Amino acid sequence: MAGKVFKKIQVVGCAEKSFQDAIEAAVGKAANTLKGMSWFEVRELRGALKNGQVVEWQATVEIAFKVE
Amino acid sequence: MAGKVFKKIQVVGCAEKSFQDAIEAAVGKAANTLKGMSWFEVRELRGALKNGQVVEWQATVEIAFKVE
Amino acid sequence: MAGKVFKKIQVVGCAEKSFQDAIEAAVGKAANTLKGMSWFEVRELRGALKNGQVVEWQATVEIAFKVE
Amino acid sequence: MAGKVFKKIQVVGCAEKSFQDAIEAAVGKAANTLKGMSWFEVRELRGALKNGQVVEWQATVEIAFKVE
Amino acid sequence: MAGKVFKKIQVVGCAEKSFQDAIEAAVGKAANTLKGMSWFEVRELRGALKNGQVVEWQATVEIAFKVE
Amino acid sequence: MAGKVFKKIQVVGCAEKSFQDAIEAAVGKAANTLKGMSWFEVRELRGALKNGQVVEWQATVEIAFKVE
Amino acid sequence: MAGKVFKKIQVVGCAEKSFQDAIEAAVGKAANTLKGMSWFEVRELRGALKNGQVVEWQATVEIAFKVE
Amino acid sequence: MAGKVFKKIQVVGCAEKSFQDAIEAAVGKAANTLKGMSWFEVRELRGALKNGQVVEWQATVEIAFKVE
Amino acid sequence: MAGKVFKKIQVVGCAEKSFQDAIEAAVGKAANTLKGMSWFEVRELRGALKNGQVVEWQATVEIAFKVE
Amino acid sequence: MAGKVFKKIQVVGCAEKSFQDAIEAAVGKAANTLKGMSWFEVRELRGALKNGQVVEWQATVEIAFKVE
Amino acid sequence: MAGKVFKKIQVVGCAEKSFQDAIEAAVGKAANTLKGMSWFEVRELRGALKNGQVVEWQATVEIAFKVE
Amino acid sequence: MAGKVFKKIQVVGCAEKSFQDAIEAAVGKAANTLKGMSWFEVRELRGALKNGQVVEWQATVEIAFKVE
Numbered sequence: 001m002a003g004k005v006f007k008k009i010q011v012v013g014c015a016e017k018s019f020q021d022a023i024e025a026a027v028g029k030a031a032n033t034l035k036g037m038s039w040f041e042v043r044e045l046r047g048a049l050k051n052g053q054v055v056e057w058q059a060t061v062e063i064a065f066k067v068e
Numbered sequence: 069m070a071g072k073v074f075k076k077i078q079v080v081g082c083a084e085k086s087f088q089d090a091i092e093a094a095v096g097k098a099a100n101t102l103k104g105m106s107w108f109e110v111r112e113l114r115g116a117l118k119n120g121q122v123v124e125w126q127a128t129v130e131i132a133f134k135v136e
Numbered sequence: 137m138a139g140k141v142f143k144k145i146q147v148v149g150c151a152e153k154s155f156q157d158a159i160e161a162a163v164g165k166a167a168n169t170l171k172g173m174s175w176f177e178v179r180e181l182r183g184a185l186k187n188g189q190v191v192e193w194q195a196t197v198e199i200a201f202k203v204e
Numbered sequence: 205m206a207g208k209v210f211k212k213i214q215v216v217g218c219a220e221k222s223f224q225d226a227i228e229a230a231v232g233k234a235a236n237t238l239k240g241m242s243w244f245e246v247r248e249l250r251g252a253l254k255n256g257q258v259v260e261w262q263a264t265v266e267i268a269f270k271v272e
Numbered sequence: 273m274a275g276k277v278f279k280k281i282q283v284v285g286c287a288e289k290s291f292q293d294a295i296e297a298a299v300g301k302a303a304n305t306l307k308g309m310s311w312f313e314v315r316e317l318r319g320a321l322k323n324g325q326v327v328e329w330q331a332t333v334e335i336a337f338k339v340e
Numbered sequence: 341m342a343g344k345v346f347k348k349i350q351v352v353g354c355a356e357k358s359f360q361d362a363i364e365a366a367v368g369k370a371a372n373t374l375k376g377m378s379w380f381e382v383r384e385l386r387g388a389l390k391n392g393q394v395v396e397w398q399a400t401v402e403i404a405f406k407v408e
Numbered sequence: 409m410a411g412k413v414f415k416k417i418q419v420v421g422c423a424e425k426s427f428q429d430a431i432e433a434a435v436g437k438a439a440n441t442l443k444g445m446s447w448f449e450v451r452e453l454r455g456a457l458k459n460g461q462v463v464e465w466q467a468t469v470e471i472a473f474k475v476e
Numbered sequence: 477m478a479g480k481v482f483k484k485i486q487v488v489g490c491a492e493k494s495f496q497d498a499i500e501a502a503v504g505k506a507a508n509t510l511k512g513m514s515w516f517e518v519r520e521l522r523g524a525l526k527n528g529q530v531v532e533w534q535a536t537v538e539i540a541f542k543v544e
Numbered sequence: 545m546a547g548k549v550f551k552k553i554q555v556v557g558c559a560e561k562s563f564q565d566a567i568e569a570a571v572g573k574a575a576n577t578l579k580g581m582s583w584f585e586v587r588e589l590r591g592a593l594k595n596g597q598v599v600e601w602q603a604t605v606e607i608a609f610k611v612e
Numbered sequence: 613m614a615g616k617v618f619k620k621i622q623v624v625g626c627a628e629k630s631f632q633d634a635i636e637a638a639v640g641k642a643a644n645t646l647k648g649m650s651w652f653e654v655r656e657l658r659g660a661l662k663n664g665q666v667v668e669w670q671a672t673v674e675i676a677f678k679v680e
Numbered sequence: 681m682a683g684k685v686f687k688k689i690q691v692v693g694c695a696e697k698s699f700q701d702a703i704e705a706a707v708g709k710a711a712n713t714l715k716g717m718s719w720f721e722v723r724e725l726r727g728a729l730k731n732g733q734v735v736e737w738q739a740t741v742e743i744a745f746k747v748e
Numbered sequence: 749m750a751g752k753v754f755k756k757i758q759v760v761g762c763a764e765k766s767f768q769d770a771i772e773a774a775v776g777k778a779a780n781t782l783k784g785m786s787w788f789e790v791r792e793l794r795g796a797l798k799n800g801q802v803v804e805w806q807a808t809v810e811i812a813f814k815v816e
Contacts, residue, residue, distance in 0.1 A: 003150040003161045004150045005148065007148075008146040009146075012073065013071065014072045014074075020766055023802065024802060027800065027802055029135050030800075040802070041794045044585070044586075046584060046586065047567070047583065047584050048582070049582055052571065052575030052578075053572075067165050078143070079142070079143050079144070080144065082141070086224055090139065093140075095321060095324065097203050098141075105322075107319065108318060108321060109317075110316075110318065114244060115227070115244050117243055120235030121231065121235070154700055155495075155699075160529075160530060163525060164528070170528075173528060175522060175523065180721070182721045185717040186717075188711030188717060189707065190703065190707055207489065207490040207497070207498065208490045209501055209502055210487070210490075211485060212488065213347060213486075214402070215347050216348065218343040218345070219343040223292070226343065229343045248313070249313075250313045251295070253299060253335070254309075256299065256300070256302075256306075256309060258299055264348070271505050275423040275464075279418070279420075280420065280468070282553075283551050284551075285548075285549050287547040298549055302549075339437050349483065350484040350485075351483050352483075354479040355479040356479065358632060360426055365479045365480075365481055367457060367462055369481040370481075379454060381453075384654075385653075386652060388651050389649040393639065394635065394639055394652075403457070411558040411566065412569075413574075414558075415556075418554075435664065445664060446660070448659050448661060449656070449658045450657035496699070504732070515728050562768055563767075588789070589790035590787060590788060592787050597776075598775055615693065617694065617705055617706055617710075618692040619690070620690040620691070621690075622690075622756040622757075624753065625751065626751040626752045627751040634751065637752075641815050668751075672756070679691075683764065683804075685759060685761050686759070687758070687760075688759070688808070
């Protein structure tokens, strides 16, 4: 029953310019309250459209952090 | 690294009468501790059976709320 | 809007000897902060390799606990 | 090699008014020949259309019952 | 190369009261421009939340209609 | 609680010449004990290889039949 | 924002003899109204049964065509 | 229409000690009424928790047996 | 049977430089004939290779637009 | 740590006439360099269209062969 | 275009006693020809049955190794 | 049994700056030993986190190349 344990949370980030900004927004916000973040996995990529253009890039990621 | 960020949690609601009651039970309970809930997605629909009848409707939903 | 409600969290456990140890590590760590844990579901089984051997068994589980 | 064992069957119920009626139709019919039914899981939701309206709600469920 | 042919379109319906209303909204709107609608399949169930309550039920369905 | 009810069973058919023969083998064998078979859905297509050639085509199908 | 663009539609073809006839029925019917069809992807294979035999082979395909 | 045909049933086994015991419980119980069992496929791994510990390991398996 | 209704179409965009250009190509082309486009969902990311390099980024997206 | 071991490779076969020819093309080519091929699993079925007709049937298969 | 690159292969291991032995068989055999193996992911768990008992545990794993 | 045949391999690329760099790293490394690479498909997008920031973008792609 020893060994490392990670918890995973699911976060949706939004950004004006790119999916990668959206992921970094999600990670950045999570960093405010979490320590020991270790990896993320992309679950979904979407976006908002307005007047025939992409106005928001949205990325749903699972973020894993170490539980002490 | 600007932009809105949402967190998603997974909740299982149970109800005697319907899946929608089960979803509302999940949402209602989550509302006790969360603000800024924005949308939900149904992940799984199940139920308990007894004496040949449905005695509980169970809905697993992901609830997204805005992280300030 | 009555009825039981469960919350599910996702935890990754790691262990040297087996997937079951990894699951028990995940459950054991979660037990430190959660009460009313009721069931788990295996989502992913992986492991680390070194020098041609399995050196770590990793299990991702969803753990459901009752929300009072 | 002890412990409870359940068998799962897959049943499609149809009803005029709702998915829940369709599920109850499936469960009700299964109850004619099975004892010890314990839970169900929704696998698929569909329906028949006629003259631009839903005329049948169809639910495919897996029903689990205890094997003595 | 004979035989019936159906085309399937994907429609998202929204309603205040229930998923079934949302499905009927999707079907009803599709009926304005399509004839020969024959069946639908539920692809996704979601909803909007506001002030801790479900304010919109959303159903994504695939609707199949006969191509003459 | 009225309405038609179908039960679905899962059958794997094998044939020397083609997937369709394999499906017909599955259906044909099921017809020995079942009445009211109504539709099938292909779940998996596989085959056996020997000396670098396909020697058996295997099709897993779900067969639905009406429950009286 | 240059570059080719394809649209994909989903079509269900039915045929008496084989899945390939069903696919060709779907493609053939789509060819009546579409130009520039480029590829298809099989999404689902099903069939109708009557008197213990396959009486219809049904194939759901996604057909992609170039948008000028 | 010649060739071997297998039927698959879905069984959930439960055991106190391990997933493998759970699978063997499922297989053992199925062996009471079935002959010609040939292979199994794991579909789901879950378990029950009590007082912060795993008290039951549950395995859902599909068991295939030859139809004579 | 009131409420908003959206239709979703599936479009594949191609671009020389990036997936995001590919998505914008898909959206831009769809904007020629559709009004009220509201959101998109990424379904598949692929690309063409030539002489050991990526020469085309391809994105399949579902685009949802409001049906008046 | 005894026991048989198989390796699986993924191969896409193309043929003018049928999916089965495409599978046999994949298997036949693999047979040039592999021994001990034991089974295959179909992963994807697609095809090329030209002038409104199927001009190529494409099958993606996983081929398993014994590792000595 | 710098950075580490891993290749993943798919291997099926078989063992008499357990899934973990099967995984170790797969890893052990792969170790004969590969260096730099880094992690594995379980894709499928199956087994062979004979006389109503499990006689072989089979695990399909993807093994990732560093490409120099 | 004529026709083109492609083999697909699975490669994980890593890069400091973006998913596209990661894909190009994977493709570039594969190009060292493979000829006739024709297309790729993205299977998974992940990344490593350190001190609350993305430090590595990881892309798992399937690369298809023509077998002569």
